[in-house]
Amino acid sequence: MTVPDEHLLILAAILFATGVAGFLLRRNAIIVLASIELMLNAANLSFVAGCRMHSTSAAVNLDGAIFTIFVILVAAAEAAVGLALVIALYRLKQTVHLDALNELEG
Amino acid sequence: MDRYLADLGLIAPELVLTLLSLVVLVWDLVTKGRDSRQVAYLSLAGLGVVAYLLLGQWGDLAATGGKAETVAFGMVTIDAFGTFFKLFTVGSLAVVILFVLADRRERKHGIGEYYFLLLGAGIGVFFMVSTNNLLLLMLGLELLSLASYSLAGFHKSERRSAEASMKYVIFGGLSAGIMLYGISLLYGLTGTIDLNEMGIADGSGWPVGLAAQFAQDPVPVAVAIVLILAGFAYKVSVVPFHFWTPDVYEGAPTPVTTFLAVASKAAGFAVLLRFVGALFLVEGVDSTVAAYGERIGLLIAILAAVTMTLGNLSALRQTSMKRMLAYSSIAHAGYVLMGLAAMTPAGFSAAMFYLAAYYFMNLGAFGFLLYFEGVNKSEDIDALKGMGWKAPVVSIVMVAFLVSLTGLPPTVGFYGKLLLFYEGVDAGLGWLVLIAALNSVVSLFYYFRIAKALFLSEPAEREAEPQPFFTGFLALLGVGTILFGIYTEPLQNWSETGTDSLGIAEASE
Numbered sequence: 001m002t003v004p005d006e007h008l009l010i011l012a013a014i015l016f017a018t019g020v021a022g023f024l025l026r027r028n029a030i031i032v033l034a035s036i037e038l039m040l041n042a043a044n045l046s047f048v049a050g051c052r053m054h055s056t057s058a059a060v061n062l063d064g065a066i067f068t069i070f071v072i073l074v075a076a077a078e079a080a081v082g083l084a085l086v087i088a089l090y091r092l093k094q095t096v097h098l099d100a101l102n103e104l105e106g
Numbered sequence: 107m108d109r110y111l112a113d114l115g116l117i118a119p120e121l122v123l124t125l126l127s128l129v130v131l132v133w134d135l136v137t138k139g140r141d142s143r144q145v146a147y148l149s150l151a152g153l154g155v156v157a158y159l160l161l162g163q164w165g166d167l168a169a170t171g172g173k174a175e176t177v178a179f180g181m182v183t184i185d186a187f188g189t190f191f192k193l194f195t196v197g198s199l200a201v202v203i204l205f206v207l208a209d210r211r212e213r214k215h216g217i218g219e220y221y222f223l224l225l226g227a228g229i230g231v232f233f234m235v236s237t238n239n240l241l242l243l244m245l246g247l248e249l250l251s252l253a254s255y256s257l258a259g260f261h262k263s264e265r266r267s268a269e270a271s272m273k274y275v276i277f278g279g280l281s282a283g284i285m286l287y288g289i290s291l292l293y294g295l296t297g298t299i300d301l302n303e304m305g306i307a308d309g310s311g312w313p314v315g316l317a318a319q320f321a322q323d324p325v326p327v328a329v330a331i332v333l334i335l336a337g338f339a340y341k342v343s344v345v346p347f348h349f350w351t352p353d354v355y356e357g358a359p360t361p362v363t364t365f366l367a368v369a370s371k372a373a374g375f376a377v378l379l380r381f382v383g384a385l386f387l388v389e390g391v392d393s394t395v396a397a398y399g400e401r402i403g404l405l406i407a408i409l410a411a412v413t414m415t416l417g418n419l420s421a422l423r424q425t426s427m428k429r430m431l432a433y434s435s436i437a438h439a440g441y442v443l444m445g446l447a448a449m450t451p452a453g454f455s456a457a458m459f460y461l462a463a464y465y466f467m468n469l470g471a472f473g474f475l476l477y478f479e480g481v482n483k484s485e486d487i488d489a490l491k492g493m494g495w496k497a498p499v500v501s502i503v504m505v506a507f508l509v510s511l512t513g514l515p516p517t518v519g520f521y522g523k524l525l526l527f528y529e530g531v532d533a534g535l536g537w538l539v540l541i542a543a544l545n546s547v548v549s550l551f552y553y554f555r556i557a558k559a560l561f562l563s564e565p566a567e568r569e570a571e572p573q574p575f576f577t578g579f580l581a582l583l584g585v586g587t588i589l590f591g592i593y594t595e596p597l598q599n600w601s602e603t604g605t606d607s608l609g610i611a612e613a614s615e
Binding site: 009 | 245263269272278293295298333353
């Protein structure tokens, strides 16, 4: 029994929507960064699904799979920078709440 | 093997820049950050080598009509379009490094990473402007973004700097997520991550061309393309992805703001032009795809109108010069988008010309801001009152930049705007040109508040300590702004060569 491609794409869309919703609704910097990771992983899942759709037993289309590896790398780098900034901010403000970012007028 | 070595020759500028950034990093570690000025001089010398290599490459490319050559299994595309932006990127990196050296509020020791991060961002720009492959494009864009996040928060113990970079990283992450999801959908639909293959594939087997997708069901592919465009729109701060711009520009150290406003934004536009060109305007494009391209053009035209209006109206009520320049850069993004919205090769080269003009006048304007931050310890426009008499050369040069930013003759900004307006009317976007013209009038008010503060007030009590080196440097940029406004031929030729190398054609009616 194999999972149909459509299911992968639907799951990716749900993950992406969850990430966007988390980004828009939560005000905690760490949750927001986690929501961004969720969006990147939705892209990963959809890349892998695309990879499977375009591959046959004779010819394998690896573009999507390789893209996924690079996205994982980028996500890690982005998390590293993001969390370092969260720490810097916590030292200054003793909070990671995004509403505390009010030095610069909106 | 020979082929491989020849390939390496083509990406020599990138290789040298990468090597330079590593040498800079190690040098800083070895000297334990005792004198960061040495690191800056080393970076400048290295950038000189890169510029020399790029000029040689430009010569070769221009001789053959700027034809594209692909390197590294088609990942990197070396063409006149990319080299045009690389040359300006190297120039603005050098200017930004000089700004860091001249910044009186910056430490002189232990800031070697500053230069390393700037060069790293430069490598990102180099790769993102010279590829038709979405993977390399994404990696270049992310390298630029990651370096920019760190640079914006360089003074991490300063509240404003830390806040700016936090906002930048969060909105940057969102746009990266949106863009990558868009790319994954586009890959899922077409089976390729190469823009050229998407544009011209015939639709039998994979890669499936865009034409077949649009004919079958336009909704998914349109969604994917709009998601990707949203990612680019963030980089060039087009409404509605501009929220971060004023805050990040205000909070970041001024040399970094200069880099973000000039090099990073222009690189974003380069990617935008290449993406739209490769998908919708490439020679031999399917008529269905071209028809959807026109709709995308209309969408861009609407965004351009909203962007320039919002940028200009918000700039009007700013009291901080840094924030005002941030909104002005949003407005300028709107003007450049006009050239893209025209969806013609001539419109693209007008956009390129305007970006070149934008380098000159914005580097100058931010340099002026930095100069007076050092003198006044304040970014307020009011603090400039009467200072024109105390620092006459810098202030007169600033008036030239302001004239150019407004788009009045005889400056490069005027000619750039003229080209954009002409191409806009030519493409049947008369309404957009009208809005842009009205916007230019609005921008006159806030730009000339600075000139008014400088010269039409009583001379200030304070003295401005002369900084001959910095002054001479700004004067040089000012001369460039006026000279290229009078002799427009060279810049115009360069941007036309650049556009030609994209291989895009007039849409056949």
